[in-house]
Amino acid sequence: MGRLIAQRYRLEQRLGSGGMGVVWRATDEELRRTVALKRSHTADAEQIRREARVGARLTHPKVVTVHDVVVDGDDCWLVMEYVPSRSLDEVLGTDGPLTPAQVRRVGADLTDVLAAMHANGIVHRDIKPSNVLIAEDGTAMLSDLGIARWTEATVTGGAYHAGTPGYLAPEVAKGEEAGSAADVFSLGATLYAASTGDSPWGDGERGPFAQTRRAASYDLEPLAPAGELAEALGAFMREEPEQRPAAVRARQLISGDQPGEIDDQVTTGDGGRAGGGPRPAWWRRWRWSVPIVAAVAVAGLVAAVLMTGVLSRSPAAKAEPPGSLGDPRTADPCALLDPASLSRFGSVAMEPDYGNFNHCDVVVTPTDKSGAVDVALELQSPDEYPAQPPVRGRISQVQADPPEENRCQRTITLPNLYRVVIFARNVQEKPAPLCGAAEAVALATYGRLEQGPIPRRKPFAAGSTGDVDACATLSGPDVKAGLGAAATAEPDYGRWTCYWEHGDKQITVTFGREWPLEDDPPDGTRVNLDGHAGYVSTSKNDGHVDECDVTVVHRRYTPDPPTQRGTPRQREETVTVSLEAGGTNAGQSLCPTATTLARTVVRHLPAG
Incomplete structure (x- = not known):
């Protein structure tokens, strides 16, 4: 069974993560329904609460419903509707541009959402293909209210804080605040991409700053590739905000409900009605066997990458292209x-x-x-x-x-x-x-x-943990003794960190470098592990110990080149072994087990 959040929501499957948090499919054990839970990243709790407040103020069938926000220990969780779906961005990457009829359907749904948002004084500020979800019944939905705000709020920051370069309105690219007219522009840019496969500010091969410069100077791509949609999308993407249609009028233009002069009814921030109706048969081909929560824009694209050995190098390989990583452990x-x-x-x-x-x-x-x-x-x-x-x-x-x-x-x-x-x-x-x-x-x-591949670092000194595989420091029996069951090692970058997980328990081994710990001892109890100084500390959740960390000094060394002025001349390589457990019954028993694991890890390290 998965971890129980706030004594109510049982985690079942991690679905994805993005800039605003990690999302899980979960079961609400009180109401016996499937929900989506988004856990805030470190220091993101207030952002999660703000997203919850925006979501609570907006009730619309084409926006992912926010049910609640709960606190569990140090984590803040957003409880949302679970909707099997796929992002428009992934659809375009897999199937290519949409037909005009498909774009009109998507546009009609999303302008409905914008009309409701703007009527409630809410500006989304980050409309783009990865934030557009296509549900199993074909409905286009808008996700991620993480940087949405109320129009009466004051928010500082430039364009990068309020949108994505390929879909920015010109005024936002110049550093102005994003209003309802900017949402209309970003929707037009999203529909342009849905129709042509590219952003109206170019394909981004030269980077986001080139796209932002094009947006600020209104260097728009030709509208002709959008075909019969060019006139409507051109109205959405007019340079001057006051010349763009309001959301209600935008729906008429994109759906063809009321053909007419495009110059009518410019943006005023007015509201609108929810549209809809039966979906045509072409939507049925967009059904998938693996559902993705509507709050997550992208499914696991990288899993196949990790299985194909992208880091392998042939001795006879040609010169590596710009940005090549090479061996992760030697990249500097x-x-x-x-x-x-x-x-x-x-x-x-x-x-x-x-x-x-x-x-x-x-x-x-x-x-x-x-x-x-x-x-x-x-x-x-x-x-x-x-x-x-x-x-x-x-x-x-x-x-x-x-x-x-x-x-x-x-x-x-x-x-x-x-x-x-x-x-x-x-x-x-x-x-x-x-x-x-x-x-x-x-x-x-x-x-x-x-300019080229990433340069190589100098070889590690003899005895350094830089040459050690963290996953090789614990054997199968060691892991089983710590978790109560067998588990597969999951290495992180460079194999300097390794995880083993089973149920609500996790072991982590991490190599690092610190200023001398003895000069400023960390909180916790000092121990001696086979001649190595160590420090044992715990963290608590609801008054119960749910994690024990054992940090051990492997070796002290003098950096080359010398350290900066005002910092210690020497550094220490450390290894930290952490044992985490959910629930309230872990207690102090975690630390003896974590200390035993740390002693085992130390014995697998080279002589420092």
Whole structure:
């Protein structure tokens, strides 16, 4: 049985994840119905609550229904309607552009939704093919209210905070706030893509910044490829917001209900009625054996990638193309970080020996009175359920994830679907230009990726955990003793982290680098494991221990090149063994088991 959330919702299957959280199919044991649960990412709880408030205010048959928001321990969960569906983005990628009749049907459904949203003072702000879901009965639905807002709210931030580059309205690309007219433009851009297969701002091969520049200068692709829909879509995508039709009029134009002059009834933010009716037979070919929750835009595209050995290299291989990762364990994340890209924000210092081996930091000390910023770059495994399907074989657009409190993130997908993730964090409790710093590094990193394959790092020192496979540190019997049952190892990037999971229990082994722990001991109890200093700590949920972490010092070393001024001269390689268990009966019994597992892991490490 899966984990029980808020003593009511039983998790059954992880369906996907995106910028706004992780989504599960679950059973409501109180009402005996299937629901979808979205768990917030770290520090996203307020964003989840805001999405719940927007969803509660909007009741419409073509918007995923929000039932509730619940708190379970440190996690915030959004409880939603479960709808088997597939994203329009995936439909286009699999089946190609839609026919004019199909586009009209999708457009009629979505303009119904916009009319209802705008009548309630709600602006979606991120309409795009991956947020359009086609249910099993053919209904087009709008998902992801994660950055939707009420029109009376005040939200700061540029275009990247309110939409996706390929579907931005010109005024949003220039930094203005997204209003109801911007939703109409983004819908027109989405329908243009549904009709032609491409964004009206180009195919994005040169990156999202090129698309944003085209949007800001209104360099629109020709409308002729949209055929009989060109006139209606041209009205949706007029340059001036006040010249675009309101949602009700937009429905008439796209559906052909009331043919007439397009100049009538420009955008006023008025409401509309819900449309609908029987669906024609062509919708029936869009039925699938594996349902996907409507809150998730994309299904597991990467599973096949992980099975095909995308990292294999032939000795006789030709020169690798731009952005090639090569062997994940030898790719150098620090080689992609350009400190000069942050020089306008203040003095810059590189910190290459902290965190996991796939991680590199730059610390910016501002010249003004704003707070210091830590900008980190990580190489990460493919996203199992990406928010937008990446294109194998080329460097993706830079994805601007929704900003969080004290964190702003950018993501670049590599040709083999692995990712470069850049995030900026506050070092001090002061205002800091987090998104400006993250975007500056993303631009510079994108340029370096286009120049060729990712450079190789220097070989690890003798005895380093950098050369160890975390999954090989525990045997089958060890895992069975820890979980109570056998489990398969699931490695993360570079095999420096490994997971074993069974039921509501999970073991994690992670290698990392820290400042000397003895100088600033972490919370918890100090232990000695075969001559290695260790620290045992627990976390609690509803007053009950549900996780025990054992962090052990493997070896101390002096970095080369030397560390930045003001930081310790030496670093420590550590291994952390975590044992998690759901429910309320785990108690302190987790720590003896976790300590035994940590002792076993240490015995598998090389002499430091």
